[in-house]
Amino acid sequence: MWSRLPVGERLRAELGPPRRARRVGSSPRSRVWRAELAGVPVVVKQLVDGPEAAGRYAREVAALRLASTVEPPVVPRLLGTDPGERVLVLEYTEHEAPREGWPVEYAAALARLHAAAHGDAAVSGLPAWSGPTRDDVGSFLRLARTLGVVVPGGARAEADALVSRLAGAGGRALLHGDPCPGNDMHTRDGVRFIDFEQASLGDGLVELAYLRIGFPTCWCATAPAPELLDAAESAYRAAWRAATGTEVHGDLTDACAGWLLRGDALVQRARRGTVDHLAELPERDWEWGTATARQRLLHRLGTVGRMAADGGELTEFGRLATAMSGALVERWPALRPLPSVRP
Numbered sequence: 001m002w003s004r005l006p007v008g009e010r011l012r013a014e015l016g017p018p019r020r021a022r023r024v025g026s027s028p029r030s031r032v033w034r035a036e037l038a039g040v041p042v043v044v045k046q047l048v049d050g051p052e053a054a055g056r057y058a059r060e061v062a063a064l065r066l067a068s069t070v071e072p073p074v075v076p077r078l079l080g081t082d083p084g085e086r087v088l089v090l091e092y093t094e095h096e097a098p099r100e101g102w103p104v105e106y107a108a109a110l111a112r113l114h115a116a117a118h119g120d121a122a123v124s125g126l127p128a129w130s131g132p133t134r135d136d137v138g139s140f141l142r143l144a145r146t147l148g149v150v151v152p153g154g155a156r157a158e159a160d161a162l163v164s165r166l167a168g169a170g171g172r173a174l175l176h177g178d179p180c181p182g183n184d185m186h187t188r189d190g191v192r193f194i195d196f197e198q199a200s201l202g203d204g205l206v207e208l209a210y211l212r213i214g215f216p217t218c219w220c221a222t223a224p225a226p227e228l229l230d231a232a233e234s235a236y237r238a239a240w241r242a243a244t245g246t247e248v249h250g251d252l253t254d255a256c257a258g259w260l261l262r263g264d265a266l267v268q269r270a271r272r273g274t275v276d277h278l279a280e281l282p283e284r285d286w287e288w289g290t291a292t293a294r295q296r297l298l299h300r301l302g303t304v305g306r307m308a309a310d311g312g313e314l315t316e317f318g319r320l321a322t323a324m325s326g327a328l329v330e331r332w333p334a335l336r337p338l339p340s341v342r343p
Contacts, residue, residue, distance in 0.1 A: 004021075005018050005021045005033055005035060005044060006031075006044065006046045006082070006085050006087050007035075007037070007044060007082075007087070007089070008082055008084075008085065008087075010082065011037075011080050011082055011087070011089060012037075014080055015037040015038060015040075015042075015079060015080050015089060016037040016038020016039070016040070017037070017038065018035050018036065018037050018044075019035065019036050020034075020035060020036045021033045021034070021035035021036075021044070022034055022035075026045075027195075028048075028270070029047060029048060029050065029053075029056065029197065030045055030046060030047050030048060030197075031045070031046045031048060032044070032045050032046075033045075034092065037079075037089065041092035042079060042089050042090060042091065042092050043076070043089070043090045043091075043092050044087065044088070044089055044090075045087070045088045045090065046085060046086055046087045046088075047060075047086040047197070053086060054086070056197035056198070057083070057086040057088075057197075058125050059125065059126060059127075059177075059196060059197055059198065059199045059200070060088065060195075060196040060197050060199065061078070061081055061083075061088065061125065062124065062125030062126050062199070063075075063126065063174060063176075063196035063199035064076075064078040064088070064090075064196060065078060066116050066117060066126075066174055067113055067116045067174060067193075067196075069116055070112050070113065070115070070116050070243075072189060072190055073189070073190075073192060074109050074112050074113045074116075074190075074191065074192055074193060075113070075192055075193055075194070075196075076090040076091040076092070076093050076185075076192055076194065077090065077091040078090060078091075079091060090194075093185050093187050093192055094187060094188075095185045095186060095187065096186050096187060096188065097186070098181075098184075098186045098342065099186070101228060101231070102186065102342070103211055103224050103228050103229070103231075103232040104228070104231050104232045104235045105186075105190070105191055105235075106184055106191055106211075106232065107208065107211065107232035107233065107235045107236040107239075108191075108235040108236060108238070108239040109184070109190060109191035109192075109193070109239075110176075110179060110193075110204075110207060110208065110236060111204065111208075111235075111236040111237070111238075111239035111240040111243065112239050112240075112243050113174060113176065113193055114173035114174055114175065114204035114207070114240065115173070115174075115239075115240055115243035115244050116174045117172045117173060117174040117201060118172055118173070118243070118244045118246075119172070119244070126174075126199055126200055126201050127200050127201070128170075128200060128201055128202060129171075129175055129200040129201065129202025129203070129206065130200075131163065131166035131167055131206070131258050132162075132163055132166065132258050132261040132262050133163060134160060134163055136163070136261040136262055136263065137156065137159040137160060137163060137261060139263055139276050139278045139279060140159070140260070140261050140263075140278060141155070141156060141159070142278070142279065143278045143279065143281065143282070143324070144320060144323075144324050146279075146282050147282065147324055147327040147328070147331065148327060149320065149323045149324050149327050150323075151320060152316040152317075152319055152320055153316070154315075154316035154317075155316040155317045155319070155320045158313060158314050158315070158316050158317040159257075159261065159317050161313065162254055162257055162258065162261075162313070162314065162317070163258075163261075165251075165254055165313075166203075166206075166254060166255075166258050169202070169203045169250060170202070170203070171201070171202045171203035171204065171250075172201060173201065173202060173203060173204035173207075174199065174201065175199060175200045175201065175202050175204070175206065175207055176193055176196060176198070176199060176207060177196065177197065177198025177199045177200055178195065178197075178198050178217050178218070179193060179207050179210060180210070180215055180217065180218030180219070180220060181215070181218065181220045181222070181342045181343070182218075182219075182220065183195045203250050203255070204236075204240070204248070205248070205250045205251070205252055205254075205255040206255045206258065206259075208233065208236050208252065208255070209252060209255035209256045209258075209259060211224060211229055211232055211233070212229050212233075212252070212256055212303055212307075213255075213256045213259045213260070213299075213300055213303055213304075214291075214296060214299045214300060214303070214338050216259040216262070216265035216296075216300070217265055217269075218289070219268065219288055219289025219290065220289050220290050220342055220343050221288075221289060221290050221291040221295070221296055221299070221338050221339075222290065222338055222339050222340065222341065222342050223299055223337060223338040223339070223340055224340060225340060233252070236248070251312070251313075252307070253304070253307040253308055253310075253312060253314060254313075254314070256300070256303055256304050256307060257304045257307075257308070257314055257317065257321075259300060260297075260300040260301065260303075260304050260321065263276060263277035263278035263279075264277060265296075266278075266281075266288075266293045266296055266297065267286075267288060267293070268288055277293070280293075281293055281294060281297065285332075290338070290339050290343060291338050291339070292335075294328060294332060294335055295335055295336060295337075295338060296338070297328065298325060298328050298329070298335050299337065299338045300321075301321045301322070301324050301325035301328065302321075302322075302325045304317075304318060304321040305318050305319070305321040305322035305325055306322075308321065309322075
């Protein structure tokens with residue numbers, strides 16, 4: 001099977017002849033092999049043909065090169081590339097079962113990954129992160145009305161202002177794009193992230209929010225215990241401060257509310273951008289990984305409602321989220337909380 005490995009003559013000359021190659025599981029957007037090159041264990045990844053393949057490859061290479069500057073490492077070393085075949089050769093890292101309390105170690109590693117772009121004005125090959133839009137706001141408010149919830153007078157204005165704040169937040173963090181369980185390798189030497197096809201530059205809080213809002217782009221939606229969330233967020237802020245000498249700025253409530261607005265964050269990547277998924281929810285539920293779409297939405301509504309209750313710029317929007325959460329429970333009382341333990 002090694003002859004099918006997409007390692008051309010140049011990579012063979014640079015890294016050695018391949019042997020012991022075998023395919024391993026991957027997303028439909030890539031093919032992945034474990035192999036040895038000159039006796040060194042490696043991972044070979046090839047992005048398959050598709051309308052976005054070249055862009056995804058460029059993002060992954062740019063992100064890995066930028067992240068490789070971080071010590072201790074937060075990514076596998078990039079050993080070689082073949083742009084013509086969209087191939088990357090990566091250091092093989094042995095994944096171990098995450099330790100109890102893994103979100104704390106995960107969050108600290110995520111901060112150090114984000115900090116890789118701090119102060120670097122010459123980053124190329126990575127687009128700016130894009131957040132929710134006013135169309136998302138419209139879909140969310142239509143869902144509220146469909147559920148029989150009265151939209152508070154100021155909720156629309158607060159949601160529109162949220163969209164503007166997220167769009168204007170900027171930020172120079174190196175965002176992974178999909179920092180989910182499964183894309184974090186827990187090794188003896190710490191957490192390393194893989195699969196940077198959706199990497200971008202933006203505000204790191206939009207990915208720190210994954211822990212509290214339930215991993216919105218992930219098949220394995222989970223909800224760690226509140227005390228573990230607090231510890232993880234503290235670890236993120238401490239690691240960012242140690243790496244950059246600056247404090248984390250921005251509003252985590254905004255970041256979580258931004259994920260709540262996005263109906264596309266209820267489905268896997270292949271289905272995003274196709275229909276209004278929030279409009280589908282009243283008529284049907286669907287499973288994706290560890291939870292259904294209604295379970296995911298219920299968790300996000302409750303999270304944002306609690307966070308916004310402390311005051312700030314989303315008071316009315318938070319009241320709307322709480323009311324919608326109650327409407328979901330009343331209409332579908334069998335809905336269960338997200339699992340607290342990752343699969």
